[in-house]
Amino acid sequence: MKRKQQKFHLYRWKRKVFAAILIGFCFGSLVLMQTQYTRIVSLRHRFAQKPKIAFLFIARNRLSLEMVWDKFFEGGENRFSIFVHSRPGFLFNKATTRSVYFLGCQVNDSTQVDWGEASMIEAERILLRHALEDPYNERFVFLSDSCIPLYNFRYTYNYIMSTSTSFVDSFADTKQGRYNPKMAPVIPVHNWRKGSQWAVLTRKHAEVVVNDTTVFPVFQQHCKRRSLPEFWRERSAPVDPAKEHNCIPDEHYVQTLLAQEGLEGELTRRSVTYSAWDLSSSKDHERRGWHPVTYKYSDATPKLIQSIKEIDNIYYETEYRREWCSSKGKPSRCFLFARKFTRPGALRLLNMSVLGGEGVEARNETVAK
Template sequence: MKKKVVQQRWKQKVFGLILVVVLCFGSLLFMQMRYTHVLGLVSLQHQFVSQSQVQIPKIAFLFIARNRLPLEMVWDAFFRGGNNNFSILVHPRPGFVLNEATTRSSYFLNRQVNNSIQVDWGEASMIEAERILLRHALGDPLNDRFVFLSDSCIPLYNFSYTYDYIMSTPTSFVDSFADTKGGRYNPKMDPVIPVYNWRKGSQWAVLTRKHAKVVVEDETVFPMFQKYCKKKPLPRILEGSSHSR
C-alpha cells in the first residue's frame, strides 16, 4: 500500500515537471513568435519610411513673359502628366499678377516672381530676369534642372519623355557658337571677357543646378555685360517711323 502511494506521488511529480516544461516551452515559443511579428512590423515600417523619404528631383520651368501666357492651356495639358516632378516660375512685367482673372490654368496661379524688372530685347535686363528666376528656383532643394522658356514656347513631347531626356544627362544644354559678325564685341570688356572667349547663343537654355548657381553667384562677367553690351540704336529713318506710329 505504501509502495503504491510512493509511486503515485512520483507520477504526479513527473507529470508536474512535464507540465512545467511544456508551459515553459510554450511561453518561449509564443514570445519568439511575438518577437518575429514585431520585428517584421518594424522592418516593414522602416521600409515604408525609407521609400516615403525618397525625393525625386524636379525640373524648374522658368517662363519670361510680357503679361499673360497665350499658350498656357497647352502647358496645362503638358503638366498634367508631371506627377508633381516640376516647379513653375514666371517673370512677367513688374506689377503683373497671375490670378484667376489673368490665367485659366491652375498651374500658373500666383507663380509670378514679385521682384520682376522691365525686360528689353537685346539688353542685359534679359540676363538679369533669368538670374531672378534662378534665385527663386534654387530656393527649392529638389529643383535639379532649370529650363528657360518664353511665352511663345510650346512642348513638343509629353512630360515623361521630356523629363527623362533632360535628366538622363549630367550636362547643361546651352547654345553657343563663334560670332562671325563684327561690331558685337566691345574691346573694353577685355581682359574680363577676352575676344577669344566671345560667343553668341540663345537665352533659352537648360541648366544643371551646379551651373545655375554659377550664373546666380557671378559678380564678374555679368557686370561687364550690363556696362558694355547694348543693343545698337535704330537708324534715324526707322526711329522716326517708329515714333510716328
C-alpha cells in the same frame, strides 16, 4: 527633533533632485527620439522625392499658351516646378490665368525687360534665384511665352534628366559688331560665345549664373542696344553706325560666362528649343534676322511639327561643327520645344492632338521590352 527635520529636508531635496534628473532625462530622450524621427522621415521623403525640373517662363504679361502647358503638366507627379517672370505690376490670378499650374508661381521681384538690353539676363537671374531655393530642382529650363512642348512630360523629363550636362547652344561668334573691345581684359574675345538664350542648366551651372559678380556687370556696362535706322528720325543719327555695338546680351551671356569659367566640357552645346530664322522675311535689310519666324494659325500644321521633330543634327558654320543629337547615348531628335507660336496656332495644334506623345526612341524601347 532638529536632526529629524534636517534629515526630512535632505530627503525632500534628494527627491526633488532625482525628480528633476528624471524629468530632464525623459525630456532629453523625447527630444532625441523626435529628432531621430524627423531625420528618418526627412530621409524617407528625400529618398522618395524625385529630382525636379524647374520651368522658367519669361513673359510680357499673361501666358497666352497656358492651356497647351496645362495639358503638358498633367501627370507630372511632383517632378516639376514653375516660375514666371512678367512685367512689374502684372498679376497672375484667376482673372488672368485659367491654368491652376501657374497660380502662385509668379516671382515678386520682376524687372522691366527691354529687348537688346541686359535687363533680359537679369530676368533670367531672378528666375534662377527663386528656383534654386527648392533643393529638389536639379534642371532649369528657360522658356518664352510663345514656346510649345513637342512631346509629353514623361518623354521630356527623361530626355533632360538622362544626361549630367546642360543644354546650352554655344558657338564662337566671329561676326564683327557684337563683341565690344572695351570688355577686355575681363572678357577676352577668345571666350566670346553666341547662342540661343533658351538653355537648360544643371543646378551647378545655375548657381554659377546666380553667383556671377564679374561677367554680368561688364554686360550691363558695355552691352547697349544699337539704334536702328527707323529710329534715327526720333534722335540724331550716330556718327558712325558701324562702331555701335549691339551685343544682344541674352544670346551671349550664359554662353560666355560658362566659357569664362572653363565649363564648356560640361555642356551639350546645343539648344533643345527650336526657332526658325528666315533672313529673307523682311524687306528691310537692317531688320533681317533680328527675330525668329512667328507661326500663325495657317502655319500650325501636323506637317510643320513633324518636320521639327525629325531634325537630328545641327550645323555650326563658325566652328565647322555638326552636332548629332543623342539621348541616353543613342541617336535622337534634337528638339523638345519650339517657338514662336501665336495662341490660335498653338490651340489649333492642341485640338488636333499633334502635340505630346513619346519620341521615336521611347516607342522603340517600349516595343523592345
